[in-house]
Structures are given as C-alpha cells and as structure tokens.
Amino acid sequence: MAQVKGTLIEAWRSFLKDRYGEEKVASAVQSLDADDRLHLLSPTRDSSWYSMEVQEAMGRLTKALATPADKDLASELGRYTADYVFTKIYPTVIDQDAGKKKAFGWFDYVLFQDLRKCVSESTGPTSSVTRYYYLEGKPTPGQCRSLKAFLIRMSELRGRQNVTCVHRKCLSKGDDCCEFLMEWEN
Numbered sequence: 001m002a003q004v005k006g007t008l009i010e011a012w013r014s015f016l017k018d019r020y021g022e023e024k025v026a027s028a029v030q031s032l033d034a035d036d037r038l039h040l041l042s043p044t045r046d047s048s049w050y051s052m053e054v055q056e057a058m059g060r061l062t063k064a065l066a067t068p069a070d071k072d073l074a075s076e077l078g079r080y081t082a083d084y085v086f087t088k089i090y091p092t093v094i095d096q097d098a099g100k101k102k103a104f105g106w107f108d109y110v111l112f113q114d115l116r117k118c119v120s121e122s123t124g125p126t127s128s129v130t131r132y133y134y135l136e137g138k139p140t141p142g143q144c145r146s147l148k149a150f151l152i153r154m155s156e157l158r159g160r161q162n163v164t165c166v167h168r169k170c171l172s173k174g175d176d177c178c179e180f181l182m183e184w185e186n
C-alpha cells in the first residue's frame with residue numbers, strides 16, 4: 001500500500017492555513033464527510049507515514065476552499081511544498097546537493113513509499129529528465145501540475161536560474177509514465 005510522508009501533509013495544511021486562514025479551513029473540514037473529517041482532524045507529524053486516503057482528503061478539503069479567484073492552486077501548492085520541504089524540514093539536502101550535477105530522483109522516496117518509481121537522469125550540463133512510473137493508480141492533472149511546480153522550485157532552490165519544465169509524457173494521457181524535462185541556466 002502506497003504511503004505519503006507527513007511532511008507533505010503538513011506542508012499542505014500550512015499552505016491552506018496561510019492562504020485561507022484557520023477559521024475557514026476548520027469550517028471547510030466540517031463540510032466534508034465523516035471519513036475525511038476523521039483523517040483531517042487526526043494530528044499528523046512530519047516524520048510519520050500516512051495512507052494515501054489522508055492525501056485524498058486534503059484534496060477534497062482544498063476543493064471545498066477554492067474560489068474562482070484561485071487560478072492555479074495546484075502549481076502554487078507545488079511551489080509552497082518545495083519551500084516547506086527544503087527550507088524547513090530538509091535544508092541540508094539542498095546544501096549538500098548544491099552545485100552537483102547529478103540528478104535528484106532519490107529524494108522522491110523520502111516523500112512517498114510504494115506509490116511510484118522515480119528515475120531522474122542528467123541529459124546535459126543544464127538539463128535533466130525525471131520519469132515517474134506509478135505502481136498504484138494514476139495522478140490527476142492537478143497532481144501533475146503540482147509535481148511540475150515542485151520540481152521547478154526544487155531546482156531553483158538548488159541555485160539554478162530560469163528553470164523551465166515541460167511535462168512531455170503523462171500517464172493520464174495514456175503514456176507509460178509521467179516525464180518531465182527540466183532545463184535551466186547556471
């Protein structure tokens with residue numbers, strides 16, 4: 001069974017609280033069904049693992065809070081999550097990795113267990129390709145947009161500039177994996 005690290009749930013909670021305020025988040029939780037409420041009202045910790053149901057409940061909570069003014073919440077969440085993960089929880093990962101050319105695929109296993117296989121390879125001095133082979137289920141288009149924004153922000157935090165990312169292949173479009181081509185300037 002796939003599991004998600006508490007860090008991602010905590011980052012997501014923090015994103016919603018920053019954006020909508022504690023009160024709105026709390027009342028949106030109450031609008032969800034009993035199973036979701038149970039998941040969302042149980043405390044989570046950065047260092048523990050949780051069932052994907054908790055992540056799915058976070059998705060429904062986000063939908064309940066979203067307004068027409070929110071243009072691309074998924075991408076904003078992805079960027080926010082990268083900042084949360086790499087500046088608050090794992091700052092040494094970025095420091096140790098800064099300046100290295102090697103790809104960063106191993107870090108995916110810090111955040112998810114048994115969800116997907118991540119293969120990241122360097123394709124030149126300023127480009128890389130990262131592929132995600134899902135073992136369970138399919139990502140939604142929103143999850144792919146979040147992941148793309150996360151990858152871009154992670155690259156920026158590693159000191160890369162003018163980072164671009166193209167989601168060339170997607171499982172939800174019938175491809176065998178989700179593939180992201182990253183390019184940047186040093």
Ligand SMILES: [Zn+2]
Nearest residue numbers: 144170171178
């Ligand atoms: Zn995709």
